[in-house]
Amino acid sequence: MLKFQEESLRQSVNGALALRHQINPFLDAIFEKGITNICFLGIGGTYASAMQTVSHMKEFTSMEVFAENAAEYITTGNRRIMDGTLLIYSSVTGSTPEIVKAVEKAHAAHATILAFLDNPNPHLRELCELCISYPQNEQLKLFMAADRILFLRHEFDCYDDCYENFDCYLADALISVEQSSDSFAQEFAKKHCNDTLHYFVGAGNQWGSTYSYGMCYWEEMHWMATKTVSSGEFFHGTLEIISRDTPVTLFISEDASRPLSLRVAAFLPKICANYTIIDAADYPLIGIKPQYRGFISHLVTHAVTNRIDVHLEAINCHPMEIRRYYRCLEY
Amino acid sequence: MLKFQEESLRQSVNGALALRHQINPFLDAIFEKGITNICFLGIGGTYASAMQTVSHMKEFTSMEVFAENAAEYITTGNRRIMDGTLLIYSSVTGSTPEIVKAVEKAHAAHATILAFLDNPNPHLRELCELCISYPQNEQLKLFMAADRILFLRHEFDCYDDCYENFDCYLADALISVEQSSDSFAQEFAKKHCNDTLHYFVGAGNQWGSTYSYGMCYWEEMHWMATKTVSSGEFFHGTLEIISRDTPVTLFISEDASRPLSLRVAAFLPKICANYTIIDAADYPLIGIKPQYRGFISHLVTHAVTNRIDVHLEAINCHPMEIRRYYRCLEY
Structure with missing residues (x-):
């Protein structure tokens, strides 16, 4: 399989899961002190991950949980970030200017900060x-903190x-998804x-990854135009320009959020003959208990889009690491 | 001027402003009792208006304020909507199924509800x-409650x-914007x-209207494809596919939020020769005090897009009221 390293993927996921030994004692102590x-x-992309973690938590919690965009925070501010706030973020490089300034600002506002760098x-x-330093698995890291x-x-x-x-089963389940979706991904x-x-189109813990897949993968890495819309909003505007x-x-x-997307799935065939459904439920995820499947849907569909990306990159002769403007020009 | 009724627009805005006599005693009493x-x-479109009202409030308040999407609320729920919550919404028809169910759910959760129908x-x-029944001026109604x-x-x-x-000045200021932007709008x-x-692209109290202008006007009413992105996020993906x-x-x-959009304005000429800037600051808004101009920027740019819509409708021979799917098919 093109660009697929099974053993390194297994180690990567399992290593991420093991971070609970660092995350949990910290959160347990913070929680003991009290969080507002x-x-x-x-x-x-990290804002997208933030949005989907919030969507996941909202399904279960009565606590105030929100996603904040770093650029907006450093410009407009957010007075809900204060003493008593637990602020969690993930950054690959740690050098994104908006993130650096936002973290400085949240620190000055006395937030308690957990950083995945x-x-x-x-x-x-x-x-x-x-600060926890471990490569990749951003969504898993944020969800582990949330959970x-x-x-x-x-x-x-x-x-x-x-x-x-x-x-026991997550790493192999995700490896399996990549393997079994590869031929579909190539055709796609x-x-x-x-x-x-x-x-x-996507919803719930899939909306962040849908937004990010359009913007951070197709636009930024494949240089292909996309529009992303959440499943609920699809019926309030975007549907009108979909045709055969x-x-x-x-x-x-x-x-x-599944019913929101099923509604789109039921409607699409009436007006469109060029649609694709990528449903987390279609993958066996051997060993994963049914009641926990919903917690990892975004990882399942991400495993599928990983395979699409690899093939799209090869077919379009467009290496995903090149940028023409991002971090190349001043802005 | 095409489809422009100055006197009715003046009366419409002034009538909306007069709703404060109904809004304020209600909010004053609710506030006295306490709001969480x-x-x-x-x-x-009403979610877009909700988002921009929240963006406006966040600039000033330390209170917890959030926008909730009706489809998501009735599906995933939101336990922050509870006894002590003041829930505000606006609906033209009052018949949107998601809104009806969401209001029923919020009512059952003991929220205090202010409805603009x-x-x-x-x-x-x-x-x-x-319940306040007065046509149009949705954004103004929501902002009056927020303020x-x-x-x-x-x-x-x-x-x-x-x-x-x-x-004293808002109605005439907005009339003036429509009049003075009409020839630009026709060229556009x-x-x-x-x-x-x-x-x-837009930010702050402009993001909701940007999102809505793309989705509810161009997609839904003009059947033209758009992508909307907030000014801060523009630099994290979308910029890569913009070219001459x-x-x-x-x-x-x-x-x-102005600096976020000024950053986009400074960058665009480097990579694009087909961009347009619609800046609320370019309109005199006679009589409006400088310190309050920012509160109505979304109304100013909306006045400009109103004129674009009228001309686009005429040029494309596509009446804005027709829908092919929305409320025509079952979904």
């Missing part, structure tokens, strides 16, 4: 209460059982490599 | 503490002076009537 609210901070960055390390808080609040009593289940890439505008040949891809999760 | 948080509920609807009337709460919290002490100023419509994909001929329109407001 929780903010997931991000920008671009792929590359440890001395300045950002100083500005947080706990621990839900557990502490008695809003997710099966936490131990769930993560024991993930420890062949069919859509020349699309002039592709619509991506419009390329539409719908992501369906197994979380509480 | 505020939720602006909506879907599609253009067409009074007996069922929804029963489910709210105050009253800011005033009651001592986060907007100039409230009286501000609305006195709006009473001529230039862009065949666009295959138009990018709209890509049609981009940037809305700039005069609220605290």
